[in-house]
Amino acid sequence: MVASSLGPPPLAVPHPRRWAALVLLCAANFMIILDSQIVILALPAISADLAMSPASAQWVLSANLLAFGGLLLLGGRAADLLGRRRMFLVGTALFLAISLLSGFAWSAGVLIAARALHGVSAALMAPTALAILTDAFPDGPDRHKALAGWAGIASFGAVTGLLAGGALTELGWQWVFLVNVPVALIMLVLAPVLLPESRDRDQPRTFDLAGAATSTGALVLLLYAIVLVPTAGWLSTRTLALLAGAIVLLAAFVAIESRSKAPLVPLHLFRSRSLVGGNLAMLAVGMLPFGLSVTMSQYAQTFLGLSAWDFGLRQVVMPLSATIGAYAGHALVTRWGVRAVAGAGMVAMAAGALLLLITVAAGQWRLDTFAGLAVFGAGMGVATVAAATAALAGVQRAHAGLASGLNTAALQSGGGFGVAVVVTVIASFSTIATGDEGGYRAGFIACAVIALVTLAITWTLLRSRPTADID
Template sequence: MDTTQLAVRAGTPVAADPRRWKALVLLCTANFMVILDSQIVILGLPSIARDLGMTPAGAQWVIGANLVTFGGLLLLGGRASDLLGRRRMFIAGTALFVVVSLLSGLAWSAEVMVVARALHGVSAALMAPTALSILTTTFPEGAERNKALAGWSGVGGIGATAGLLVGGGLTSGLGWEWIFYVNVPVALVMLALAPVLLNESHDRERRRGYDVAGAVTSTAALVLIVYAVVEAPKAGWLSGQTIGLAAAAVALLVVFVAVERRSAAPLVPLRILRSPALVGGNLVTVLLGMLAVGLSVTISQYAQQLLGYTPLEFGVKQAVMPVMAFVGAYAGQAAVTRWGYRPVAAISVVLMGVGALLLTGVSPGGGYVQDILPGLLVFGPGLGAGTVAASAAALAGVAERESGLASGFNTAAFQIGGALGVAVVSTVMVAQAAGPDPAAAFPAAFTACVVFAAAGLALALLLLRRSARR
């Protein structure tokens, strides 16, 4: 227990850390870099595959390897920060990020590249939930935390667009190696500032014990879930591979629950799952991830395949969505502070659903202003406000000693949702493209996003009933 906690228990007023807003800039930078790196690779993938002699299936694992390790290790990374120290794990993840960025840029074979991207997922699984955990322990629940979460969410959206813009420019100008080298100086600055701006904190009341069985079973289950989802469009949703992987993941989760019930020092204290806000917030986050990533993938393919935009042109035109998401995030944090997270989450998914509905009217002969812009203008604010509301719900009332675990849950929820969203819209587009009207694939995929929004609205109304104004 740190001195702040002791002072609170003693009833002594605690002065706010004057470094907290500078620390927020550092933490948001970490989130920005994790998302930027994931997006920037998408544009560099064709050049990487060509230079390293990768097959189309092998090239997809440049992205898939990162998804599997990132999604699979988030829960473990978040809990490790609670036990071993949040600042310490943040620094460790950032240091590994520097190493794997250099290794990715220097990759001399397809195998080295895939291994480097898998290790990048490990570094991101340490950085992202640990940074969010430090944010929640630095800013008390209420207005200040909501503002901090708005910055976190808004910067994440900007990172996604910056990846499209920077990736196209670097790949065309300097070569694909530089989409990885650009990470190094920023990460080195983060390493230098972390000991200065971030306080160390961890669960000092908990005896230093490690739930090895819980860590192995939960991580293996998450890896199998992500792998099954990533491979489902190619293997088939009802194929033996997909069903077998899903069944194995469920079996591991059952074993995990049994292990946690008997463990003296469980990785996940099961009582934390009794919180309706935590469960509801994370389930809504899954749907937000499905919407955000599923719609982004669909609109990217529509703009480049049917409208003929270059990656750089699309990145510039699509930038309106993260800008509106940033605006929505700050409006959303004020609304959450005043009205609670249930109404804000509900209104947000409605806006996202309406934005997706507007995009169902796209056509091969369409244009940016009439077909794309209206949907982005409506979808963006919903995404920003919804992310703040869902995160605020998922992290509300969580004890500081378990903030890393709760942050791991929330980050994993969005990543798993994103993987699901890509898998579903990809399946819909492939099925429609094989029919008499291949161009119908894009309206069908946007319709799937409308269905995601309807499910998100139902979850927000049913599971966030107990949210209260803060």
């Protein structure tokens, strides 16, 4: 049935501490982003201290990615059925315990296992926090402001990770994990006071185990295939087998959900053009920053000879401009609507990527390099707010956790896809005639193409003022 209202119905009495709750929820998002950035910078020190080979060191990152991305849908649905505040507390408690275990890890195997469990905690915290946010802020200007804060603090977490990662690693790589402990303790104390409890009371508290197994399996196989692509290639037997397995499990998941009386993911949700278009935009928002950062990092450190610290300082302009873009995004979405703002964000990211071609042509880091990063970052900020607003606007409160899980899964999967696609493009276009320079140029062009293709798709799917396409 077509509904004319925007998003979830408003709460009868708005939660009196919703703005204080927003600060706490943004702190959780900040810590998840900060953790991922700091670990990347600390990986060389971790590898040296724990005698890890390059292949095993990759699993410090990949184990977290697989668990996080694979369990997001299940985490979001658990929040809807069991209570969003309750599951947020469970995830935060696990985050605290695993940060301690990671900081005192005595072997590579223990650290990799801890990072996988960290992914489980993040899969509970991230969609649950976003679901609580959408439940506390009915659709409208206040929600746009809240989502801007959510997106802006993520960019700030990335900046902090770039700046603090080196300093903490100098003290000892253990501190990149132990720094989480006091913040997690504060969140555990404040969450019962500040966060409202909510869940879908109209649905039976039963889990679609077959749907959970097939969806989680499909996501894990897909993400594992993405992890392998940079080393194994897109057409290797292992990569193709994993992708085929993911497709088979996805087909099984759709068949199961279409027949289930209490599905993990009600398929009628995907009749919402706003939800589908918003999540496709969020997929691109994941792909583009990761893909561009990989290209820029390799170019700056191998071709221009910058140190990791020097590059990190120069790269800060992108997440800083993304923070500004996110805060501007809420006003723009309220005034212009999600389609125009998402489109403007994609155009800006394409323009920023193309501006960075000038750096490759000049063979040095110049003022226009900063301009390209700034334009790209601003586009990323406004596009993130527009994508999240569109994806969550037409969703009933009963499905807020699941919709948040889908949105976060799109972002995480996009990051993996972005790295895999761009690394493949760089390798394919690095020739004897052009050297690595040709590959880097192709990497930036690939980012621009991804942005423009996404612009065409989302412009078709999204409406200026998203409505709930379904009840």
